[in-house]
Structure formats: structure tokens, C-alpha cells
Amino acid sequence: MKLGKRKVVFYLFFVLCTVVIAWNFYVTIKRPQNGYNINNQMHLKASLQNHEYNGNVSSERNYSNSTEQRRIEYGIQMGGEQIRIITETLQEKGNLLVWGLGNDSPYWHNSTKGKVVFIEDDIPKRKAGIMWYDKIVKQYSFLEVYRVHYTTNTVKSFKKYINSPEIWFELDLSNQLPASVTQTHWHVIIIDAPLGCCQKGPGRYQSIYTSRVLGSKGTHVFVDDFERKVEHEFSIKVFGKPVEVIQRRSTNASRANEQAHFIFSSYNQTGMGQRKKTKPDILITPVLNIAENVNNN
Structure with missing residues (x-):
């Protein structure tokens, strides 16, 4: 028994x-694997169309589990809070300019009914001998993307430009971009390119400065990887003090990082739409939590 x-x-x-x-x-x-497929794109577009953006940055700092799941599902490297602040700032018909191109680009393409443009460098992928631009554009042919050529070096250019605003005009890439980009009022600009890491390759000096040239009154600029030396110190030199710094938690897939949020409250302009290359005033009124003490690297 x-x-x-x-x-x-x-x-x-x-x-x-x-x-x-x-x-x-x-x-x-x-x-599901990270990245996009047609079902993911349709699901994302439908979910974004059902979401109402009022243009006001919410004071709620917690993001939902669905936001985190969507971030992972679509291969978005930004943290959930960072995504939420950008999309709520963008509004339903806001124009979005993104420095950088990747598998998450369709997410930003579908995040607004306004104009969305991506800017990517023309550096070939080292091993494959192909351009990242060609790979992504072939995969997502509906994206509006333009290439630019960066000439700075992450390390070597720091000393040259950090305290020399009189030569910042050398960093202006707007002459490499079509009028459809230079003459558009951008509600939000995301700076997440060039790579700017590993102590080599082009830094983000040109994308930061050119964003100042392309921005106008009311433009919100989000600088990713703000904890890094170039992004931190040069963006403060160019834009002034950020209204907030948004952190991304460390996960198994990505390291912790910071994203700075700047706002143009005014911008001096002269005839024919040509902007003076002078430092814009930055809105210091709190949007969420102003970064009172920003640690220098």
C-alpha cells in the first residue's frame, strides 16, 4: 500500500x-522580440491615436506597467518616464526632430500627427561596411530621414569648443539640411546622436549647437546621456540651465542614464528668418522639478 x-x-x-x-x-x-514588426506598428499606432495629449507636462513621476512593457516590446532604450515626458510635451500635432536613427524610430514617427524628421550620420557600420542609415531606411521606408557629416571628435573637440562660443558657428549643420527642416517650427527636438561614446568618434557638439540654430520660442530640447561630460557641459553652455533632469533606471538591458530637458522661452530673430547666433533665454520656471544642483562630470 x-x-x-x-x-x-x-x-x-x-x-x-x-x-x-x-x-x-x-x-x-x-x-516577442525587441524591434518592430507590422503587428507591433499597427498596435502602437492605434494606442497612440487613442491617447490624448494636452501639451502639459504631468507632475506624476510614476509610469505604468503598460508603458514599460511597450518600451521593452518596441526596443526603446529610453526609460518610461523619459518617454512619457517627451510624448506629453509633444502634443497631438507637434513637430518632432530626432537626432539619431534606430529600430525605435517608428515609435517616434507614430507619436504625433505633426511632422517628424530624423537626422543620421553618414558613417558606415564598421564590420558590415554598410551605413546604418541604409539599413534602417530600407527596413522602415516610410521614415523621413536626412544624413549629415559630423566633423568633431568626442575627446579632442572638447577643449576647442567648450569655452569658445565665438567659433561655435563652425558646428552649424543646417546648411546640410533641406529647407523643409530648417524652416519648420520644431516643438520638440531629441538629441541622441551621434554615438558620442567610447572616447572616440564624433561627439554631439554639432547636434547640440545646430538644435539651438533650428529651435525657436517654445521649442523643447531633450538631451539624452546627460550624465556624460560632453552632453552635460556643452549643452549647458549652449542652452543654459535645464528645467529638469529625468533619470532612467538601470535594467538588465540598459544602464542608468540621465536626460536633460531645456525650453526656449525666446529667440532673437532678424529678417528673412535668419536667426542670430546668440544665446537664447531659457525658461527657468519649473515644469516638474528643476535640477537645482547638477553635478559636473
Whole structure:
């Protein structure tokens, strides 16, 4: 009798283990991969169209689980709070300019009914010998993307430009962009390119300064990787003090980082739409939490 009970227990344990193994295998096979497919794009577009943007930055600092799931599902490297602040600032018909191109670009393309433009560098991918621009544009042909050529170096250019505003005009890339970009009023500009890391390659001096040239009164500029030396110190030199610094939590897929939020409250302009290359006034009135003490790297 005791032997029979043991057999029953053994068989139940065996069946349970089999079910668990089968379920884990099923979940692994069916789990969605990071990046976009057509079903993801349709789902994202529908969810964004149903979301009403009022243009006001919310004081709520917690983001929902659905936002985090969507961030992971669509391969977006930004943190949930960073995404939320940008999309709520953008408004439903806001114009968005993004420095950088990637698998998350369709997310930003569908985040507004306004104009969305991406700017990418013309540096070939080292191993494959192809341009990242060509790869992404082929995969997402509906994106409006323009290439520019960066001439700075992340490390070597720092000393040259950090305290020399009289030569910042050298950083202006607007002459490489069409009138449809230079003559548009951009409600939001995201600076997340060039790569600007690893102590080599072009830094973000030109994308930061050119954003100042392209921006106008009311433009919101978000500088990603603000904890890094170039992004931190040069953006403050160019834009002034940020109204807030938004942090991204560290995860298994990405490191913690900071994103600075600047706002143009005014911009001096002269005839024919030509902007003077003078420092714009930056709105210091709190939007969320003003970064009173920003640590220099």
C-alpha cells in the first residue's frame, strides 16, 4: 500500500515537471522580440491615436506597467518616464526632430500627427561596411530621414569648443539640411546622436549647437546621456540651465542614464528668418522639478 502511494506521488511529480518544461518552452518560442514588426506598428499606432495629449507636462513621476512593457516590446532604450515626458510635451500635432536613427524610430514617427524628421550620420557600420542609415531606411521606408557629416571628435573637440562660443558657428549643420527642416517650427527636438561614446568618434557638439540654430520660442530640447561630460557641459553652455533632469533606471538591458530637458522661452530673430547666433533665454520656471544642483562630470 505504501509503495502504491509512492508511485502516485512520483507520477504526479513527473507530470508536473513535464508541464512546467513544456510551458517554458512555449513561452520562449512565442515571446516577442525587441524591434518592430507590422503587428507591433499597427498596435502602437492605434494606442497612440487613442491617447490624448494636452501639451502639459504631468507632475506624476510614476509610469505604468503598460508603458514599460511597450518600451521593452518596441526596443526603446529610453526609460518610461523619459518617454512619457517627451510624448506629453509633444502634443497631438507637434513637430518632432530626432537626432539619431534606430529600430525605435517608428515609435517616434507614430507619436504625433505633426511632422517628424530624423537626422543620421553618414558613417558606415564598421564590420558590415554598410551605413546604418541604409539599413534602417530600407527596413522602415516610410521614415523621413536626412544624413549629415559630423566633423568633431568626442575627446579632442572638447577643449576647442567648450569655452569658445565665438567659433561655435563652425558646428552649424543646417546648411546640410533641406529647407523643409530648417524652416519648420520644431516643438520638440531629441538629441541622441551621434554615438558620442567610447572616447572616440564624433561627439554631439554639432547636434547640440545646430538644435539651438533650428529651435525657436517654445521649442523643447531633450538631451539624452546627460550624465556624460560632453552632453552635460556643452549643452549647458549652449542652452543654459535645464528645467529638469529625468533619470532612467538601470535594467538588465540598459544602464542608468540621465536626460536633460531645456525650453526656449525666446529667440532673437532678424529678417528673412535668419536667426542670430546668440544665446537664447531659457525658461527657468519649473515644469516638474528643476535640477537645482547638477553635478559636473
